[in-house]
Amino acid sequence: MPKDHVDPIAALRDNTSVPFERARAMPTEVYTSQAFVDAELEHIFRKDWYCVGRSDSLVAPGDYISCELAGQPIVVLRDREGDLRSMSNVCLHRMSTLLHGRGNAKTIVCPYHAWTYNLDGKLRGAPAMTRNEGFCRDQYKLPQVRCEEWLGWVFVCLDPNAAPVAEQLSDVALMIAGYDMTNYSEAFYEEHVWDTNWKVLAENFMESYHLPVCHAGTIGGLSRLEDMICPPGGAAFNYHTILKDESLRIAMAHPTKNDRLEGDARRMTYLLALYPSLMITLTPGYFWYLSLHPKGPGQVHIRFGGGMSNDFADDPDTEENFAALKALLDDVNVEDRGCTEKVYRGLCSDAATPGHLSHLERPNYDFAQYLMAKIDAGRAS
Structure with missing residues (x-):
């Protein structure tokens, strides 16, 4: 055959x-x-769990690394409280990807229309949206993704039911x-x-x-x-x-x-x-x-x-x-x-x-x- x-x-x-x-x-x-x-x-x-790298590469608030996991753009970062956090890396406006590669960002700014998110994923600002009567900034937050640290390694997972690393x-x-x-x-x-x-x-x-x-x-x-x-x-x-x-x-x-x-x-x-x-x-x-x-x-x-x-x-x-x-x-x-x-x-x-x-x-x-x-x-x- x-x-x-x-x-x-x-x-x-x-x-x-x-x-x-x-x-x-x-x-x-x-x-x-x-x-x-x-x-x-x-x-x-x-x-299953996918490793994006080592936690000591994400030390300062705003340190981030992006990845694509099974077609899903994801960003992992250190938030202002010092915790590792993972979330969707897709803007909630016109759906551009947000952060790319590795680096540090004080806020997450969309490269398309400059919608801006805090490091916890909450929408901070959106230019020229005041005339849309249905828009409410507080209703926007980037979807969160499971993230765990194990012996210095950082893992993300799309399945909420997967056993911990x-x-x-x-x-x-x-x-x-x-x-x-x-x-x-x-x-x-x-x-x-x-x-x-x-x-x-x-x-x-x-x-x-x-x-x-x-x-x-x-x-x-x-x-x-x-x-x-x-x-x-x-x-x-x-x-x-x-x-x-x-x-x-x-x-x-x-x-x-x-x-x-x-x-x-x-x-x-x-x-x-x-x-x-x-x-x-x-x-x-x-x-x-x-x-x-x-x-x-x-x-x-x-x-x-x-x-x-x-x-x-x-x-x-x-x-x-x-x-x-x-x-x-x-x-x-x-x-x-x-x-x-x-x-x-x-x-x-x-x-x-x-x-x-x-x-x-x-x-x-x-x-x-x-x-x-x-x-x-x-x-x-």
Whole structure:
């Protein structure tokens, strides 16, 4: 049967019915089909928590970041009371989007007709509206959107019934407690669009099987397959771990300020995939992350950021070491982009056939189970 006649949801259901020991990669249609993207947006991105970044990037009143979540323009900001707040980013007059990118705003001013809102979303002023007898300023307030902070991360959700982030990720919080992830500061933030499916990039993060080959020019030589541990994940996350070489000092626990970690944990890196699309590389010294959102089948919007544990803040060579790390991460991203865009081109081939998974791809199997469960639950409700 031609691939454009295959039901991608039925194909994934068949795929995920097989135990891990006999599992294959997901069917090509789940990456290339617009129908599957539509199902993801409806049953996953409109229902689950999406990360917009770190809370320490939103410190002062008026600091904001905008996003589009399942087609809905949203802004997250720090209000005048110091609370994080999320709301619709669409003017209530002629429906222009309001704030764009990241920045700071004393008020929210529509770029079309200058209707102006306070940081709590209430309409503050509207020019030339006095002659409309039905207009009442007090009746206008931007619709509020759920927003939660967890270990320094900021999440938004369109579903009022979704379980709180902290409840869904309680096992993760316990597992990485010694890292004190709230105590990390963001040092860089960028946004990118790559020509691949968002799940290809997510799965690329979830397995380190590709490191010795894809990253032969950067970190591949330091990545030993025998040091990678890939246990079964949970309902809302998966993870695997790698032991870092002690030559990268800022990946280690701080020698004097971190007495929370012991033994191999002092050099252990967690690669956390928090569903649906937040990918965090967490070392005792630094972190970096990707927050992904689909742009159709063949493109992904990427929020890319990172920083360091505050344990290292006063060390004299921290800035120099982190600059070197950021340069390395940029080179790694170039390699990942090349690999994941090649995978997507291959997936679009009529000859593409999913192969069996390695034991190092257990997180990919768990990710497929999550996708199928969320889509089935959404279609049943």
